[in-house]
Amino acid sequence: MSTTMLRPPRNRADPRVVPWWTVQWLLLMAPLAVAAVAAYWFLTERPLRLGAAVAVFVVACLVLALVAPRAYYRVERWEVTGEAVYTRKGWLTHTWRVAPMSRIQRVDTARGPVQRLFGLADVTVTTASSAGAVKIEGLDHEMAAELAERLTAITQATPGDAT
Amino acid sequence: MNAPGLRPQAPEAADHAGDDPDAREPAAQRQEGWRRLAGRSLWVSAVKSLALVAGAVAGLTRFLLGQDWQTGGVVAACAGAAVLIVAAVVAYDLARLRTSRWRLTPERLELRSGIITRRHHSVPRDRVRSVDLKAAPILRIFGLTVAKVGTGENSGEHSELTLDPLTRNDAETLRRTLLHQHDEREARDGPLAELRWSWIRYAPLTVWTVTGTALVLGALYKPLNATGLKPVTSEVASALRDWIVTRPLTAVPLLLAVNLAVGVLGSVLLFAESWGRYRLEQEPGRLRLRRGLLTTRSLTLEVRRLRGVEISEPLLLRLGGGARVKTVATGLGEKAGNETEDAAALAPPLPRDLAWRLAAEVAAAGGDSHAGSPMDNPMDNPAGSPADRPADIPADTPADFRADFRADFRGTGAGVPAFVPHPRMARRRRLVRALVATALTTAAVAAAAALTPWPWVRAWVWPVPLVVLAAGTWAAVEGARNLGHALGGRHLVSRKGAVVRRTVALDRRGVSGWTITESYFQRRSGLLTISATTSAGHGHYEVVDVGRDTGLELASRTVPGLLEPFLVRGTTVAKQ
Numbered sequence: 001m002s003t004t005m006l007r008p009p010r011n012r013a014d015p016r017v018v019p020w021w022t023v024q025w026l027l028l029m030a031p032l033a034v035a036a037v038a039a040y041w042f043l044t045e046r047p048l049r050l051g052a053a054v055a056v057f058v059v060a061c062l063v064l065a066l067v068a069p070r071a072y073y074r075v076e077r078w079e080v081t082g083e084a085v086y087t088r089k090g091w092l093t094h095t096w097r098v099a100p101m102s103r104i105q106r107v108d109t110a111r112g113p114v115q116r117l118f119g120l121a122d123v124t125v126t127t128a129s130s131a132g133a134v135k136i137e138g139l140d141h142e143m144a145a146e147l148a149e150r151l152t153a154i155t156q157a158t159p160g161d162a163t
Numbered sequence: 164m165n166a167p168g169l170r171p172q173a174p175e176a177a178d179h180a181g182d183d184p185d186a187r188e189p190a191a192q193r194q195e196g197w198r199r200l201a202g203r204s205l206w207v208s209a210v211k212s213l214a215l216v217a218g219a220v221a222g223l224t225r226f227l228l229g230q231d232w233q234t235g236g237v238v239a240a241c242a243g244a245a246v247l248i249v250a251a252v253v254a255y256d257l258a259r260l261r262t263s264r265w266r267l268t269p270e271r272l273e274l275r276s277g278i279i280t281r282r283h284h285s286v287p288r289d290r291v292r293s294v295d296l297k298a299a300p301i302l303r304i305f306g307l308t309v310a311k312v313g314t315g316e317n318s319g320e321h322s323e324l325t326l327d328p329l330t331r332n333d334a335e336t337l338r339r340t341l342l343h344q345h346d347e348r349e350a351r352d353g354p355l356a357e358l359r360w361s362w363i364r365y366a367p368l369t370v371w372t373v374t375g376t377a378l379v380l381g382a383l384y385k386p387l388n389a390t391g392l393k394p395v396t397s398e399v400a401s402a403l404r405d406w407i408v409t410r411p412l413t414a415v416p417l418l419l420a421v422n423l424a425v426g427v428l429g430s431v432l433l434f435a436e437s438w439g440r441y442r443l444e445q446e447p448g449r450l451r452l453r454r455g456l457l458t459t460r461s462l463t464l465e466v467r468r469l470r471g472v473e474i475s476e477p478l479l480l481r482l483g484g485g486a487r488v489k490t491v492a493t494g495l496g497e498k499a500g501n502e503t504e505d506a507a508a509l510a511p512p513l514p515r516d517l518a519w520r521l522a523a524e525v526a527a528a529g530g531d532s533h534a535g536s537p538m539d540n541p542m543d544n545p546a547g548s549p550a551d552r553p554a555d556i557p558a559d560t561p562a563d564f565r566a567d568f569r570a571d572f573r574g575t576g577a578g579v580p581a582f583v584p585h586p587r588m589a590r591r592r593r594l595v596r597a598l599v600a601t602a603l604t605t606a607a608v609a610a611a612a613a614l615t616p617w618p619w620v621r622a623w624v625w626p627v628p629l630v631v632l633a634a635g636t637w638a639a640v641e642g643a644r645n646l647g648h649a650l651g652g653r654h655l656v657s658r659k660g661a662v663v664r665r666t667v668a669l670d671r672r673g674v675s676g677w678t679i680t681e682s683y684f685q686r687r688s689g690l691l692t693i694s695a696t697t698s699a700g701h702g703h704y705e706v707v708d709v710g711r712d713t714g715l716e717l718a719s720r721t722v723p724g725l726l727e728p729f730l731v732r733g734t735t736v737a738k739q
Contacts, residue, residue: 004715006679007731079729086363086729093682099696101677114389127675127700128493 003023004139009079009086017076019140021069021117021150030056031062079135080147085134097134103127104155107148113135195262199274201330203305205253210301211679212252216245217667229598252389265326267340272312274324286324288312292468294338296461303459308334312341342449342463355450356440356521357509361612365485366434367510369477372426379429382428438511443521470673470699472522472665481664484520487511490525491700507700526668538576558646561570582647582658588688589708590643590660597635604631637661648706648717655695655721658707667704673697674722679714693718 018083022097040046040054071091073084079086085099106126115121227237248325255278263276272291274284291312309327314323336362373376387396407414439456450469452462454563471491480486489507510521515541523641605628642661649656674695681691685708694705694712706714719726 003733004712004719005731005733007730009729030450040582040650080730083728084725090680093680094686095681096729098679098726098729099676105611126697127676129696130702131696141402142699 004090009077009088013073013076013078013136013138014120015073015144015150016118016120018069018073020120020138021072022065025065025068029065033058033061034084034101038125041092045088077135080095080151085136086134087134090136099134101151101154102149102158104105104158105130107151107155109144109148116141121145127152132136133140166390196266196268198266200260200263200326201264201307201328201333202260203307203330204328205256205432206305207301207307207328208252208256209249214251215252216248219244228646229702233423256680267337272324272341274326284653286312286314288341291341292465293463294341295463296334296338296459298459300457302328303457308459309339310334312337338461338463352442354442355524356441356443356513356517358438358454358511362436362438362511362513363431363735365480365483367427367430368479368483368485368512369430370479372430373423374426375429376422376425391595394588440510443509445524450509450525464490464492465527468699469525469528470668471667471669472525473507473700474518474522474667476515476664476666478662480512481674484515485512486515487524488513488522491667491673491697491704493699522668582649582656583713585646586688586690586710587645588690589646590639592684592688593639593643594636595631597639600635601628601632604628625645646707646708647737650717650720655704655706655717657704659707660703669695669697669698669704671721673699677718677722677726678703679718682712693713695721 013080026039036057037053040050044050072089075091075094076086076089083101085101085104086093088096088099105128108124108126109121110124111121119136119141121137121141123144125134125136127133136147168576184704214693223241223244226236227240232240258278259276262278262281263274265272265274267273267288269288272286274282276282276284293311293313295311296308297311302308305581309328310326314325326334326337344489384396387393397465403418407418413569438454441454442452444451444453446463446469448466450464450466452460452464454460469490469492472713473489473491474486475489476486488509489505491509509525510518515523534610568676608627609622612624615621638661642659645658645660645664647658651668651672655671655674656666656668658664659667674697677698678694679691680694683693690708691711691714692705692707693709694703695718696703706717709717714731715726719730
């Protein structure tokens with residue numbers, strides 16, 4: 001019996017996304033860890049067992065913040081062909097998205113403040129469907145601008161209203 | 164452009180343009196042509212203001228009697244208030260009518276309105292996709308109707324222009340003119356569907372029949388209290404409570420029966436009002452739906468906007484053998500606030516075989532409009548085509564319809580081929596979910612029983628996990644049984660749902676991309692979910708828990724060439 005699979009898209013995000021995502025995760029996790037430690041220190045009688053649990057929690061937060069970006073970097077991929085935009089993401093739940101060039105209505109690039117420090121940008125490709133936006137994350141910002149330009153040129157050359 | 168579509172409007176114009184000399188001269192009309200809304204609207208607003216008057220009079224009477232006024236004084240005050248209110252409402256409407264002008268030029272439909280803030284609203288005629296007419300009972304008495312002209316775009320407030328109100332003739336002329344329609348090409352050959360009053364038997368088959376009465380009473384309780392009936396309502400409530408407590412064996416069944424009877428009556432009345440005089444016609448390039456016993460509505464849907472049809476069968480309706488038909492169309496808004504029906508609804512609940520036939524016809528109508536588009540290439544061996552698997556038509560499809568079903572598919576390509584069921588793992592997944600839900604409920608119940616101070620909780624709480632288990636198992640088995648998909652010449656058909664079974668036929672040319680997801684547990688079962696994104700309806704339609712190979716091949720064949728470059732086909736032995 002033959003098996004059919006989706007091949008991974010060709011390109012990875014820029015390697016700089018790993019430090020960027022790490023920073024993001026740390027920004028998310030550090031307050032959690034600090035809050036846990038503070039709660040333990042000020043609100044409890046500091047029993048040893050609970051202390052151990054809090055320590056494990058803090059370490060888990062930090063490990064997650066360090067490991068998750070690397071794991072995501074391994075699975076996130078993208079590809080743009082002449083006919084379609086193709087992405088894969090997700091670690092536990094894999095999600096593949098395909099948007100044909102002929103249906104693309106809008107191409108956006110976005111750069112957050114922290115993202116800018118790393119010289120990265122996201123490209124979002126929107127189709128007529130409310131559910132069909134395809135996001136390519138963590139590209140080199142010049143490359144992202146170039147890609148957006150290319151996509152816009154292709155979609156403008158396509159006739160019809162793309163619905 | 165489209166000048167032939169502009170029909171002369173002189174006969175109707177005389178109706179309301181009495182003091183507008185411009186409207187009478189064709190030459191002036193071309194340059195200027197601004198027309199007024201129907202002046203009879205004043206009468207309508209006068210009548211409508213009476214409701215306001217009633218409320219005010221009730222409040223005023225209560226207040227003044229509380230202040231020890233004489234009856235004569237109270238009557239005089241009420242009369243004065245009534246006159247003031249009616250005058251104010253009519254004056255406002257007069258100002259609104261005087262400041263509103265509309266005109267139809269060969270290029271655009273324009274409306275200038277606004278008493279304080281002037282607005283100029285303009286819709287290009289070639290963008291007009293719908294002209295919906297709606298006449299509430301009072302408007303109907305005065306021969307008026309409200310026309311809503313839509314461009315079928317989702318975006319923003321500028322997609323709709325409302326002329327409130329026009330005379331019925333004007334509105335009808337406007338509808339025909341805007342939609343380039345000529346009398347001689349009216350309905351093709353009879354309506355697609357027309358109301359049969361026997362369908363009213365499906366009206367009570369909703370959850371609202373059981374819960375509606377209680378909800379309405381609950382909703383009324385507060386306002387009734389506010390209008391000074393609080394002593395009455397609280398007395399009734401306490402009497403009812405006493406009755407239930409003292410004689411539960413008579414009171415409870417009786418109350419439930421009354422509740423049900425009121426619910427049935429309410430749903431039947433609602434059905435009659437919403438769907439009385441229902442008629443669905445196919446006109447060139449569009450579908451026209453007319454319905455409403457008291458408030459009449461006429462909705463026009465451009466076939467160009469149609470991307471498919473949905474047959475929805477909620478549990479009660481399904482058990483009763485009925486189904487509903489809805490459109491999958493672009494730019495169709497969600498249910499408007501005061502509407503009793505979904506904007507996408509094409510028909511009242513009707514017998515299942517008729518629903519399928521209507522859906523097939525509507526789908527065929529949608530397909531016609533695309534004929535000759537570049538993606539209209541013939542299919543390479545569609546999965547589950549009738550030739551391959553003739554025996555797979557669901558057993559619950561009416562026998563006489565099965566033949567139709569297949570003939571229809573061969574004939575127009577718009578019908579539905581046999582459904583391909585999904586792998587057994589899909590059912591196992593659902594059963595596992597039901598068991599997990601049961602385990603969690605059991606744990607919660609055990610905790611509640613251990614912690615509660617009341618002994619009766621401990622005695623009565625144990626059936627809960629059993630109910631969850633039974634309902635969950637039923638939903639799992641039914642949900643898995645209802646999973647299915649099919650690929651027709653024009654449509655991708657998918658079906659899912661245990662409580663509400665939805666069968667969606669999505670035009671393959673309306674698919675604007677794919678989202679394919681595979682969760683951790685799906686991956687272990689060799690399943691995935693493919694979701695076709697589209698600009699119409701909900702925005703995406705899924706084929707849930709389909710086998711990995713089948714799903715990917717299905718997606719690849721539905722839109723030829725789109726997914727193909729990203730697939731790899733191996734010949735290793737599959738795990739299944």
